[in-house]
Amino acid sequence: MTTPTISYHQFRAEHDVVRDPRRASQRDRSRRAVILTLLTLFLPGGAQTTAGSRKLGRFALAVTIGCWFVLLLGLIMFFTLRSVLLSALTQPFLMWVGSVVLAALAIGWLILWVDTLRLIRFTTLAPGFKPIIGVALVLATLLTSGGLGYGAYLLNESRQALAGIFSGGPAIDAAEGRYNFLLMGADAGEGRQGLRPDSIHVISVNESSAETIIFSIPRNFQNAQFAADSPLNEVYPNGYNCGNDCIINFLYTETQNNYAHLYPDAQDPGAAAMMDAAAGTLDMTMHGYVMVDMAGFSELIDAMGGVTVESGGWVPYRGQRPDGSGWGDTWFEPGVHTFDGDEALAFARSRDHSSDFNRIQRQQCIQQAMIAQFTPQTLLTRFTDIMAAGENLVETDLPQSQLGSLMNLAAEAQEHDPQRLTLGAPDFGSAGDNFSTYPDFEQIRARVDELLANEEANEDQDDDAQESPAQAQDEADTESETDQSSEDSPAGPTPDQDDPAVSDDEPEVETPAEPSELTQPDGSPLTVEYLIAAEDRGETGILQEAASTNGECSPAQ
Structure with missing residues (x-):
């Protein structure tokens, strides 16, 4: 008898390559x-x-x-x-x-x-x-x-x-549903004693809708009024009204030099006085200020690697002449420019042969270009330089504790086109009307109220646009019935009737011709050299004409 053989299968775990x-x-x-x-x-x-x-x-x-x-x-x-x-x-x-x-x-x-x-x-x-x-x-x-x-x-x-x-103070509350901030571009400038804010704007933002109104105050604005609780009312009971020595951008330096004691709790008495003047002039509560030092502004642009804009006109400035003759009066041509800090500052500062309104437009253009070109790539690659320039650039009394909510409000405000008002030409007459010299404060406040009313009307329209689909369908059915009724019984004159508003003999309205391009007397295009020579000869007419459109400016890539 044969004994059966039992086979035992030996099981070996597969080798773990990952661990060994x-x-x-x-x-x-x-x-x-x-x-x-x-x-x-x-x-x-x-x-x-x-x-x-x-x-x-x-x-x-x-x-x-x-x-x-x-x-x-x-x-x-x-x-x-x-x-x-x-x-x-x-x-x-x-x-x-x-x-x-x-x-x-x-x-x-x-x-x-x-x-x-x-x-x-x-x-x-x-x-x-x-x-x-x-x-x-x-x-x-x-x-x-x-x-x-x-x-x-x-x-x-x-x-x-x-x-x-930023300051370490407490958070601020909106007034009548709005935050109002004074934005100043301050500049010691060539040949000046003391700092002066040449660019003065009030940014008013609706707390709930983030709709924005920008009020621009010309630097030569006179007779500015002060807020009711301003200590400067004791010094100037009828407003800042001492003539050409009391244009609004002198107020900052005068307060710093002579009336700082009236603002014992302010970290910057001059800025506090400027807020009082803006508040009294517009009849609005000011919640804080941001002052941009133009020298720091130049550093920031250099830190960003320059700024690119497209200019629609000739802009005079002080710089190196193209013929190598040294420093003097010269011009930026129309077209696209990539400016370094000093060039951007000269472009924004220029006021010769043009108006303060053009200057304000160019300043806003530079600001918009900086915002548009302030990309994450720029921030990451030039962060140290930008931070160093920023500390020298900005002064503000806004609390850091509220920075996040204000940043959020600013982000929402960018989704809306702001309303704008300049307290002078062209919003209040022409340059020859001298509104900035002899302002009518009733007119100013009426226009402020008008802008606020426009904003409320826009909010109502937005609310109406959010109506339910059923409401929209009911309105559409009503409009359809109205249109059908109008077709059955036309309200206007028929072809067999005379329409007094239409006449075959009425002359056609001619479209105005495009303004001709400025040229030299021989018909050749203007050049920097020609304008320099014209200025040396005292021919101001052609210079003013060349500079008349230099407020037309837009950010460019």
């Missing part, structure tokens, strides 16, 4: 290196959980999930509670905490990359694959740990810069 690549092929080791690199890049801690210390990997994964959760929450808040999010992100303590957290994440990710390099076992890779994975690891480390470290630096620098610009 020693007996793997070079191809498998290369694939493993790519997988571990991608895991550390997209799921920090994944490489350690798969092939290394599971304890380290789980901790890193928990941090990664927490970061993704915070980013997702921030994204949701950006679309639903943007004001709250921005307010939190601009608080000094939270900015400091954020910079510390980013620095810690940068260090943590660097540790994971070093450990990933250990797990890859670089020396076991194929010779031709070593430089590929080496370059990939270096680039990924720079992108992740380096990016987080740079983000921590930017956030800390921003915290210090904002603390140097």
Whole structure:
């Protein structure tokens, strides 16, 4: 009898290439290196959980999930509670905490990359694959740990810069549903004693709708009124009305030199006096001011790498003459220009042979161009220079605690076209009417009320536009019935009737001809050299004509 033989199958676990690549092929080791690199890049801690210390990997994964959760929450808040999010992100303590957290994440990710390099076992890779994975690891480390470290630096620098610009006072409340801010472009200027605000604007923003009105006050505006509670009413009971010595941009320096004691609690008495003058002139409450130093303005443009605008006219300025004869009067030609800081300042300052209104338009054009060209790429690549220029550029009494909500309001305001009013020509007569010299404050306040009423009417229209579909269908049916009734019984004259408003003998209205392009007497185009020579000869007529359109300016790319 034959004894049956029993076979025992020996089961051997398949070799784990991921955890122990020693007996793997070079191809498998290369694939493993790519997988571990991608895991550390997209799921920090994944490489350690798969092939290394599971304890380290789980901790890193928990941090990664927490970061993704915070980013997702921030994204949701950006679309639903943007004001709250921005307010939190601009608080000094939270900015400091954020910079510390980013620095810690940068260090943590660097540790994971070093450990990933250990797990890859670089020396076991194929010779031709070593430089590929080496370059990939270096680039990924720079992108992740380096990016987080740079983000921590930017956030800390921003915290210090904002603390140097904004005040630490309490939040401000809107007045009659509006925030009103005085924006001044101040300039010591060539041959001046003391600082003077040559560019004066009031930005009035509706708290709920973010509709904006911009009031421009010419620098030579006289007889400015003061707010009812202004201490300057004791000095000038009838307004700032001492003639040419009391144009509004002199008020800043005069207050700084002679009446600073009237504003004992103000960090800048001159700016406080300018707010009182704007408030009394427009009959509006001022909530704060922002003063831009034109010298810092020039530094900021240089820090941004220049600014590009398209000018519609000839702009005179003081600079190097094209013939190499030295410093003197010269001109920017019409067309596209990329200005450095000094050139942009000269372009915005110019007032010779043109009007203050043209000057205001050019200043606004430069400001708009800076905003349009202030891209994230510019900020990241030139951050240090921009922050340094910003601290020398801006002075304000606005509280940092409210910076986030004001930034949110400003972002919403950009979605609307602002209404504008200049307290002088052309909104109040022509330049020859001298409205800025002899202002009529009843007219000014009536126009202010008119702009506010226009804004309310626009809000009502927006509300009407949000009516229900059923209401819209009912109105459409009503209009359809009205149109049908009109077709059955025409209200106007028929072809057999005489229409007194239409006559075959009525002459056609001629379209006015386009203004002819300015030329030299021989018909050739104007040149910088010709205008310089004309100025030397005292031929002001052609200079004024050439400069008459230099307020036509727009940002360009």
